[in-house]
Amino acid sequence: MMPPEQETSNITIHNSPASIMLTNRTENNVSVHAEPSASSTNIVPCSQEPIPGQQQQEQQARLRISVLRESLRPVTLKFEEVAYSIYSNFTARSCLSSQEPKPRRSVLNGVSGVVRPGELLAMLGPSGSGKTTLLTALGGRLTGKLSGTITYNGRPFSSSMKRNTGFVSQDDVLYPHLTVLETLTYAALLKLPKELTREEKIEQAELIIVELGLARCRNNIVGGPLLRGLSGGERKRVSIGLEMLVNPSLLLLDEPTSGLDSTTAQRIVATIRRLARGGRTVITTIHQPSSRLYRMFDKVLVLYEGCPIYCGRAEQAMEYFSSIGFTPGFNFLNPADFLLDLANGIAPDAKPDEQLEFHGRVDHHDDQNSTKHYLISSYKKNIFPVLKTDIDRNLQDSYLSTVISSKSRCEVRWNTTWWEQFKVLLRRGLQERKHESYSGLRIFQVMSVSILSGLLWWHSDVSHIQDQVGLLFFFSIFWGFFPLFNAIFAFPQERPMLIKERASGMYRLSSYYFARTAGDLPMELVLPTIFVTVTYWMGGLKPSLVTFVLTLLIILFNVLVSQGLGLALGAILMDVKQGTTLASVTMLVFLLAGGYYILHIPLFIAWLKYISFSHYCYKLLVGVQYSVKEVYECEIGMHCKVMDFPAIKYLGLDNKLWDVAALTIMLVGYRLLAYVALRIGQPH
Numbered sequence: 001m002m003p004p005e006q007e008t009s010n011i012t013i014h015n016s017p018a019s020i021m022l023t024n025r026t027e028n029n030v031s032v033h034a035e036p037s038a039s040s041t042n043i044v045p046c047s048q049e050p051i052p053g054q055q056q057q058e059q060q061a062r063l064r065i066s067v068l069r070e071s072l073r074p075v076t077l078k079f080e081e082v083a084y085s086i087y088s089n090f091t092a093r094s095c096l097s098s099q100e101p102k103p104r105r106s107v108l109n110g111v112s113g114v115v116r117p118g119e120l121l122a123m124l125g126p127s128g129s130g131k132t133t134l135l136t137a138l139g140g141r142l143t144g145k146l147s148g149t150i151t152y153n154g155r156p157f158s159s160s161m162k163r164n165t166g167f168v169s170q171d172d173v174l175y176p177h178l179t180v181l182e183t184l185t186y187a188a189l190l191k192l193p194k195e196l197t198r199e200e201k202i203e204q205a206e207l208i209i210v211e212l213g214l215a216r217c218r219n220n221i222v223g224g225p226l227l228r229g230l231s232g233g234e235r236k237r238v239s240i241g242l243e244m245l246v247n248p249s250l251l252l253l254d255e256p257t258s259g260l261d262s263t264t265a266q267r268i269v270a271t272i273r274r275l276a277r278g279g280r281t282v283i284t285t286i287h288q289p290s291s292r293l294y295r296m297f298d299k300v301l302v303l304y305e306g307c308p309i310y311c312g313r314a315e316q317a318m319e320y321f322s323s324i325g326f327t328p329g330f331n332f333l334n335p336a337d338f339l340l341d342l343a344n345g346i347a348p349d350a351k352p353d354e355q356l357e358f359h360g361r362v363d364h365h366d367d368q369n370s371t372k373h374y375l376i377s378s379y380k381k382n383i384f385p386v387l388k389t390d391i392d393r394n395l396q397d398s399y400l401s402t403v404i405s406s407k408s409r410c411e412v413r414w415n416t417t418w419w420e421q422f423k424v425l426l427r428r429g430l431q432e433r434k435h436e437s438y439s440g441l442r443i444f445q446v447m448s449v450s451i452l453s454g455l456l457w458w459h460s461d462v463s464h465i466q467d468q469v470g471l472l473f474f475f476s477i478f479w480g481f482f483p484l485f486n487a488i489f490a491f492p493q494e495r496p497m498l499i500k501e502r503a504s505g506m507y508r509l510s511s512y513y514f515a516r517t518a519g520d521l522p523m524e525l526v527l528p529t530i531f532v533t534v535t536y537w538m539g540g541l542k543p544s545l546v547t548f549v550l551t552l553l554i555i556l557f558n559v560l561v562s563q564g565l566g567l568a569l570g571a572i573l574m575d576v577k578q579g580t581t582l583a584s585v586t587m588l589v590f591l592l593a594g595g596y597y598i599l600h601i602p603l604f605i606a607w608l609k610y611i612s613f614s615h616y617c618y619k620l621l622v623g624v625q626y627s628v629k630e631v632y633e634c635e636i637g638m639h640c641k642v643m644d645f646p647a648i649k650y651l652g653l654d655n656k657l658w659d660v661a662a663l664t665i666m667l668v669g670y671r672l673l674a675y676v677a678l679r680i681g682q683p684h
């Protein structure tokens, strides 16, 4: 395939705007076709007949060498009259009237285009013109009221298309503590089909590293806002690499060059173009590309406040605008600057000083509006009809091939088994969070509290029953607070990653959920074990191994329930601040209603203790610590039954099974609630 500089167009450019739009160089030069391929990695024949061994081997060999070389399932993306609006109190904008007040605000208005395999389309437009919204819509990730049609080889977006689409968002969503190699390896293990062995998947990750020029920093941690790691360009390449692992046929990138120096930006766009030349359909949004970058684009789509003003070959954009009366002046060396000025309503005949002042001057507002209206009506008159013909022309072909092929195929929903996903996610989570789980600060926090409380209750005696009961109550409250607050962070912190990975169909929510909650368990259980061991014996509680083990088990049970509540609050609110506020109120209520501080709670509010897991835990702890016949020295020389001690009498120590059952219901209920909240909160 020829590099674009050498590629030639077979269609002569005429002065008529419509004839400019007819030119389609990719169709003439790129030797990939839009028919859905039978060798899709996530589409397998429905028939029960086994694939012959040789054929299977060939398929595997093809998968191995395919990454970054050529697309296996070329996709022609067509979108017609795409419109999107959001609820707003502000004045709505529409393509030809900008003053009319409406309850909905139009973000995209009648955007159309065709992007074929091998082509790189760049979306240009001022900030807020709707580029990201359109890109998100094309990636099948936009929720809300979207109208118009978007087809992929003539079909609507499907779960197989979802896995065939790479989406690189503007912000790099990566785990900061993993290295480049780990990041790509875990993604390869989750994303690549089960036909490949584990070693082959790791090999693919290595291939990507080499291909994207990341070999030098393969063992460096990715880093984040508070952790020094990769440079911006390297992070962006890791993000692209993650999407490239499945060799997607459609690659969408949101401002891949923002914040990068011009050389790095050029390197990234060169990579993207190379990916396009491998038969992929690539769309990128871009801010202020230099003229060098602009020359790398095959097509451009220019948006003006959500309305298209140009969609066609990049090199013909200037000629089109000249043909409708906007000729670039001497100061426009970069076509992108010219297009962006037009998309801001700045006509090229404005003098440089006027251009600078343009936005601030009221009397130019009308000029801006009339420029906008003229550009939009010219688009509708000259470009849209040609685009429409182009969209309709091939629609029938791809529809036919869809009908034929869909009869002989079915979609495989996941590339890896539930168990495989669970194992990889568990390992990845443990690695990413090991610094947090095993942090010295956390261990110090628990150890210092355990030693301090051991000293405060040092060898307490059963005759000081008030103190001993206080220690048991402290156990139940401390091990209610601590896991609750730790668990609240789990889902809100991982939300961007979860949304991103789930949107690309990487794993099931259930495998993620179980891996995430199981990953936290070791440390969540080890710390209370150490705590109880130290404080129990220092505090002089009953010197019986059985009682100690039962005390420990009750506290571990309480930890799991409290963790479940934290997970549920985090998943429902998805906001750490709100979650911790609600958790502190909840725990305060549990503390007061637990049955230790207030023994005469009015009946109308006494029910609060029944929803408190700390209450059940406290009851069970007291229940295993003292037997029914046990006595204590209530006054000098006088012995009273433990069960008659007011705080214990108030608790009522019968029905221990009911307490265990209540805790079990909470354990399951909170975790189920967390899962349901996560599922409901998912964009798809």
Ligand SMILES: Nc1ncnc2c1ncn2[C@@H]1O[C@H](COP(=O)(O)OP(=O)(O)OP(=O)(O)O)[C@@H](O)[C@H]1O
Binding pocket: 086, 107, 125, 126, 127, 128, 129, 130, 131, 132, 133, 134, 285, 287
């Ligand atoms: N869900 C939403 N809620 C509120 N406003 C939205 C929403 N989605 C899009 N918008 C608005 O729609 C407009 C287009 O947003 P979009 O992010 O697509 O613009 P953009 O061209 O990508 O901008 P930039 O180049 O600055 O990223 C903006 O004014 C934005 O505030």
